[in-house]
Amino acid sequence: MPSETHLSPVATGEPSAPATGEWVDELLLAGPDSELALHLGAPLDRRALRALVLEREAELVAAGLAPGGSVSLRLPPSLAFVTVLLAAWRLGTQVSLLDYRLTQHEVDQAVARLAPQLLVQPSKPATGALRALFDVDPAYLPNPAGVPAATPHTLIQLSSGSTGPSKIIGRTAADVISELDRYNAIAGIPRRGERAVVLGSMVHVLGLVGGLLHGLNAGVPMVVPPRLTIDGILKALAADDAPTTLIGVPSQAEILAAVAEPPALPGFRRMITGGELVRPELWRTLTEGYGITLGNMYGMTELGVIATDIEGAHRPELTPAPGIAVRVEGGEVLLSRERSPYIGLVDPTRWADGWLRTRDAGEVDPDTGRVTIKGRLDSQVSIGGLKVDLTEVEQTLADAPGVDAAVVLYDEGIRAYVSGVDTSAVDAWLRERLAAYKRPRAVHVLPALPRTSSGKLLRDRAALRSAAEQAADPT
C-alpha cells in the first residue's frame, strides 16, 4: 500500500465542514410539483423526486450518518445514485464518488484513503452490457475505520493519477454552485422547456453537473436511455418533441453516424460532445444527416465546465465559460482557480498561485480570447470519454509477479509490451486490479523489451510493434 498523507483541514480560513443542505432544496429540488424532473427509464416529477430524496435521507440517518459526516457512493448510474447523492448533500455530508466499474481491489484502496463513515453500494452486483441505467437497491455499509468529513468539500472525486496513486479532488458546494451559474450563463445551453438526452455517465463531471445538476437547476429534464444501443438512443430522442440536446462523447457520435436512414426526430436540435473534438468528416455526416448542430465542451473533474463551442460555430476553438480565466504558459493551458482542488497534496506542478495546470496543450487567440486544445502533455488518454493514465496501467503491469519490464502506450487503443511472463498470468492480475476500461486491448510478450543506448525502455510505437511482430513470427 502506498503511504498517503491523511486528509486534514487546510488552514486557509475556509469553513472546515461541508455545506449544510439548504442549497440542494433551493437550487436543485425546488420547482413546480408536476414539472418533469428526470426521465430515468420512466418519468419522475419534482414532487416524487423530493419524496424519494427524503426517504433516502432517512435511510442514511438510520445507517448512522449525521451532518458533517462522510459517505462514499459506489453506485452505477441509477435513480438510486441520484436520490442517495441528493439526500447525502441535503443532510450536509461529504460525498465521495467511486466509479462502479472499479475492481474490489481499487475500491478497497479508495476506502482506505478516503475513510468514509458509510459506503453505499448495490445490494447485488450491477451488471449488464450496454446499460446506461441500472435498477439498484442500495446497501448501506458502515465503515468502522471511517471518520467525519475533515475538509469543507461537498463532493470528492478521484482522478487517474499520473504519478503514484490517483489524486483526490475536492469541490465545495460553493464551487459546484458557481459551475451551475456558469452553465446558466453559457449562450445556447439548454433551458427550461427543453430536454437533454444524456449518454455520458452521471457519475462523472459532464453527466453529473452538465446533465443531472444543471438539468435540475434549470428545469431541463435529464433523459437517460436504459440501454446505449443505437435503437435505444434514437428512441429516447424520438420520445418527445420538446427541443432536445444530446450530450455524449465523440465515439457515441460515431455510432449515431452509422445509421443510414435516421428516423424523423422533430425535437432533436443539437449534440454536444465532451472530450476530444470529432473528426471533420463525422461532424459533417452527423450535422447534415440529422439536421442538427454538433458542438464541443471542454472540462475537467477539478473544475467542471471550462470552455464551450455549443453550436460548433468556431471549431476547433472554444469560448471560455463566463468566470473562467484561461492563459497559456509554455504551451500548457492554465486556468484560474482560487484554491487548489487537490486534497492531502501540495503539488506546485499541479496548482500554484491561483492557477491550475491542466496538462493540456493549447493556444489562446489574443483577439477573440478563444482557446484551442491540442491534446495531452502527459500520459493521460481518453477511453470512451473516461480518462486513463497510462502510467497507472504500466505500474500495475510492472508489479505483476514474473514481469521483468513493461511499457504501456496508446497505439490504436491501450497497448502493452511486457517481458518475463506469459499473457494469461498477466491477464488475471490486471482483471483483479484495473477496471475494464483501463486494461490494455493487447498485451504483447517479448523475450526482452527494446531499450535505448543508455538503457532506458524504448517507447517508440513502430519499434515496439516490429519487435512484437518478430517475437510472434521469428522466421
Added chain:
Amino acid sequence: MSETTAAPSKEDVVEMISGYRAQVSKADTEDLDSLELAWLLHQAEQRYGVELDLDDADLSRMHTVAGAAQVLADLVGGRGDG
C-alpha cells in the same frame, strides 16, 4: 431441423465491426467494447433484417467476437427456445 441460412460467423462479426474500428483507429482484437457492440447490433439488424431485443444474459455473452457470433447465430438462425 434447424436451418443454416447463413448464420453470422466470427468472420461476419469482424467484418461488421471493421468499419467502426477503421473510423476510430482501433486495433482488431477479440474483445468487443460497448460502442463496438452497439455498432455491431445495429449492423446486424440491417444486414439480417431482424430486430434484436437482447436481454442482459445475451448481451453479457457478447463481449468477445466469438461470443457475439454465437449469440447472433442463435438469434438469426432461429433460437430453439420457442
